[in-house]
Amino acid sequence: xxxxxxxxxxxxxxxxxxxxxxxxxxxxxxxxxxxxxxxxxxxxxxxxxxxxxxxxxxxxxxxxxxxxxxxxxxxxxxxxxxxxxxxxxxxxxxxxxxxxxxxxxxxxxxxxxxxxxxxxxxxxxxxxxxxxxxxxxxxxxxxxxxxxxxxxxxxxxxxxxxxxxxxxxxxxxxxxxxxxxxxxxxxxxxxxxxxxxxxxxxxxxxxxxxxxxxxxxxxxxxxxxxxxxxxxxxxxxxxxxxxxxxxxxxxxxxxxxxxxxxxxxxxxxxxxxxxxxxxxxxxxxxxxxxxxxxxxxxxxxxxxxxxxxxxxxxxxxxxxxxx
Numbered sequence: 001x002x003x004x005x006x007x008x009x010x011x012x013x014x015x016x017x018x019x020x021x022x023x024x025x026x027x028x029x030x031x032x033x034x035x036x037x038x039x040x041x042x043x044x045x046x047x048x049x050x051x052x053x054x055x056x057x058x059x060x061x062x063x064x065x066x067x068x069x070x071x072x073x074x075x076x077x078x079x080x081x082x083x084x085x086x087x088x089x090x091x092x093x094x095x096x097x098x099x100x101x102x103x104x105x106x107x108x109x110x111x112x113x114x115x116x117x118x119x120x121x122x123x124x125x126x127x128x129x130x131x132x133x134x135x136x137x138x139x140x141x142x143x144x145x146x147x148x149x150x151x152x153x154x155x156x157x158x159x160x161x162x163x164x165x166x167x168x169x170x171x172x173x174x175x176x177x178x179x180x181x182x183x184x185x186x187x188x189x190x191x192x193x194x195x196x197x198x199x200x201x202x203x204x205x206x207x208x209x210x211x212x213x214x215x216x217x218x219x220x221x222x223x224x225x226x227x228x229x230x231x232x233x234x235x236x237x238x239x240x241x242x243x244x245x246x247x248x249x250x251x252x253x254x255x256x257x258x259x260x261x262x263x264x265x266x267x268x269x270x271x272x273x274x275x276x277x278x279x280x281x282x283x284x285x286x287x288x289x290x291x292x293x294x295x296x297x298x299x300x301x302x303x304x305x306x307x308x309x310x311x312x313x314x315x316x317x318x319x320x321x322x323x
Contacts, residue, residue: 001032001068001318002084003041003056005288008318009033009064018318019071025321028077031151031221031314032068035083035137038090038098041065042145046136051097069146080149080219081141083134086156087125096121105130107159108166110185117160124166125159125233126197135208142212149217150209154251157198157205158222158232161185164194186230195233199242206244221249221282221314224263225270237270240278249314253284255291257300264308273309280312281305285320292320 001018003009008018009032022030033041039056040047042065048054069079087107090096099106099114099121107115107122115122123130138150152158162185164173173181173193182190206218220236228234239245250267254260267276283301285293302313315321 001030001082003033003036003059006317006319008322009041009059009068012062012067015064015067015071018068018322019075019077021318021321022072022077023075027321029080029148029314030068030072030077031080031082031149032065033084034065034081034141035134036085037093038085038096040137042141044137044140046133046140050133051101053097065141065145073146078148080151080217081138081145081147082151082153082221083138083156084153085120086134086152086154087123087130087159088120088155089123089130090121092119093121098123102129104168106166107163109162110165110183112165115160115163115166117162120155122159122163124163124169125157125201126164126169126172126194127166131201131204135205138205139208139212142209142216147216149219149246150205151219151221152202152205153221154223154228154232154234156220157202158234159194159198161191161194161231161233164190169194191229191233195229195235198233199235199238202239203242203244217246218244219247219249220245221251223251224266225250237275240271240275245278247278247280249280249282251282251284251316253282253316255284257297257304260301261304264304264310267308276309277311279310280314281310283313283315285315286317 008014041056041059042063043055072079089098105123105127107124109115141147209216209218222228222234222236225237236248240248252263
């Protein structure tokens with residue numbers, strides 16, 4: 001459930017329709033965006049404390065998260081708070097209030113420029129202050145809402161591998177290795193050093209959530225591995241092996257069964273049989289107004305999941321079923 005390319009969260013009426021659709025199609029879990037483009041979709045005192053804004057302005061007439069939870073729980077549907085933007089604070093928005101307010105948080109590439117990738121603008125995910133802010137948001141949701149889960153994705157915990165050349169990270173690396181970071185942002189030891197720190201932050205999120213409410217699930221929806229580590233410093237098989245993922249939903253986004261089955265097969269080499277039980281398949285079912293998966297392809301994908309021991313799917317995104 002996203003607020004981009006979708007009207008589902010914009011009113012109580014739309015949310016009721018959403019829940020009716022999910023009931024109709026026997027959807028059991030909803031992953032609803034709560035952090036996007038530098039704003040929360042729910043009224044947040046944490047956000048207000050940091051930038052003087054309580055909520056995404058377009059949704060400020062009500063609390064869509066509370067409304068969704070109430071309606072979903074009536075139908076036995078679980079709700080997971082999806083921190084979609086993670087360490088990305090804006091999308092192609094040079095006027096974002098975060099830039100002027102917290103310049104020391106900004107990620108930097110090798111040229112010393114603001115860290116950007118595919119028009120997403122990034123904080124330095126290794127800096128303790130943006131980490132603290134995101135932890136406070138997560139704590140707020142767990143404490144204030146009857147939430148069933150917390151989810152990070154390909155931006156939490158994550159950072160483009162082009163990053164890490166800001167003063168804070170340069171100093172941290174130089175202190176440890178007595179030399180500056182490698183100029184090649186994909187030098188393997190440099191990738192590994194940064195990805196391990198992000199994995200540690202993932203564990204910190206998991207432990208914090210469980211300390212507040214052990215019944216709240218913590219899940220992650222990263223890109224496929226090892227691409228996820230090379231591009232976004234996400235070594236997510238380690239998150240399963242380390243015990244700080246209740247389940248993982250890799251984004252197996254492909255448009256034909258041949259390419260799709262190939263990336264599913266890679267999981268056999270990355271995880272043990274027991275570890276693979278924590279994998280659910282992330283399936284791209286629609287994208288904006290230009291793509292909707294064919295029913296025959298979706299059935300083929302689900303059948304292939306079952307043949308490989310994958311017992312569930314997460315569909316991106318709701319509009320596929322909104323017709």
